[in-house]
Amino acid sequence: MSDSDDHTPTYVEAGKEFSRDMNYVPDRITRDARRPEHGPVEGGLWPVEPGRYRLVAAKACPWANRAIIVRSLLGLEDVISLGTPGPTHDKRSWTFDLDAGGRDPVLGIERLQEAYFKRFPGYERGITVPAVVDIPTGELVTNDFPWITHDLFFEWREHHREGAPDLWPADLREEMDEVMQRIFTEVNNGVYRCGFAGSQESYDAAYDRLWTAMDWLEERLSDRRYLMGDAITEADVRLFTTLARFDAVYHGHFKCNRVKLTEMPHLWGYARDLFQTPGFGDNTDFEQIKAHYYVVHTDINPSGVIPAGPDPDVWLTPHGRG
Template sequence: MNYVTAGTAYTRDSRYLTDRITADGREGFPVEAGRYRLVVSRACPWASRAVIVRRLLGLEDALPMAVAGPTHDERSWTFDLDPGGRDPVLGIERLQEAYFARDPGYDRGITVPAIVDVPTGKVVTNDFARITLDMSLEWTEHHREGAPELYPPDLRAEIDAVNAEVYQDVNNGVYRAGFAGSQEAYASAYERLFTRLDLLADRLTTSRYLVGDTITEADVRLFTTLVRFDSVYHGHFKCNRQKLSEMPVLWAYARDLFQTPGFGDTVDFDHIKRHYHLVHRDINPTGIVPAGPDLSGWLAPHGRSSLGGSPFGRGTPPEPVAPEETVPAGHTPQGG
């Protein structure tokens, strides 16, 4: 499986299935508790956004989750973590089957997150950016009491602007560096990435969160890249000007979020490392998975509370993770 094309810059395939699940069902898919299944991999940063938002909003019962294993081949993600290698609800071995159930000639990426309509076994959407926004806007009937407002109306324009910059230069920027097919393409991605990280650090020097004084969709989107930075992007993707742990403001900000219920308790560092180092064989042909880094620093005091703000505003933290969704011991810092 090749991700790098010599002599070219990396371009993400953004041809997603964009049907939406809405409160009024205007696109044919109404919000219904238990009807759909959110398919994720804890290795994937795009899927991790959905895992975090689902937990913050308390949608675990309304939108059940299937967790694919951390590796995949050309055919797709597999349910090798489940007994018999099949998702117990969908009854499939590979996510590919749900895409082909919708379109037998489907020729785009078999990506996570994906939301599958359980009665038909067909993928409804894999539009990762829209999925989390619709969790906030369309699934409100099923939000837990005390759920945070992650996409408040008065801040949406600013959140959208921040998200656009973070996506271009950071979320996708690490991939543009890691999958660059030329020195020039790599240098351009590297420069944009660290320029943006420096600007974000300046912003976060006097503000606890990216937009406003509580966590929002913007923090979720930046966090899923930062939490993977030292484990995979610094070395594997050659984003090595500094480690996250060597960038004081961003490191403290990331630790603050990691220690906030709903963030760090969804992170599986073992899956993250195994995915990148085992799947990207054109970058890491030996398939050796690094033993480090030391994860204990994620639990160190962050000192960000002095900046004011509160993660949940007038709301409350989510309840502890359900036993069946707990990250395995040894895959996260002790106590994380």
């Protein structure tokens, strides 16, 4: 099964469970193109250079949305430019249909696929977002989404705004890695495992796994403001993009319908707390989110009808978690 936010709009395979393709271009952008202190180095190394790179990230996609949020939290808007494809795509690629003339104003391309092909002619894997593109050459640098946000924090640190949050606190890093891994496998990916299940058996197993994790999160957030304590970390960004899509998409479209997010007091208060924090809600577009899932996933929603609700104003109600 290919990545659910890639170039192909057919995701459900009869009789099979969903499995995400995690093979991405593994290049890293580091200070002076040095070997990074954390994580693998399986691809090339590119130097940190303000103004050189463009982050291409659709607000509709949760994996891309997290990169947009981290870029904003760290104050890198003037250091790394942002290109935003529209919420829908076809079999070939994400497209820049939100921009004048249907072209990215910096890269001059109509399809993100062009940057992939510039570096890898005939690239056969998914044309995914987020993607970092080298502006001078127009070539893809990397689409390895977990490491993109990691490196925005560790490698671009000298360009962060004054007072930027410590998204990877050293004393919590070991526990945070465990929390983020569970969030990724059971929640971020868990909703897709439900939505693209190809059999009743695989759906039932996915549903149970998801709600076991959601109950764990509800309990964890009962005695702390954020996942790791009193301050926002990368773990919160990674969970938020799934929670922001839960009632609008995953509850119905992906059949994750035991209860709504709004019916889980601690998770719902926590989600609103983040939404009302600069960098989160102002980078969340519910109309684009709904358009992406309900239009692109034709095997789940063949009519292409986009639901009118839920009312986004509920995200602005008091959360009581200060």
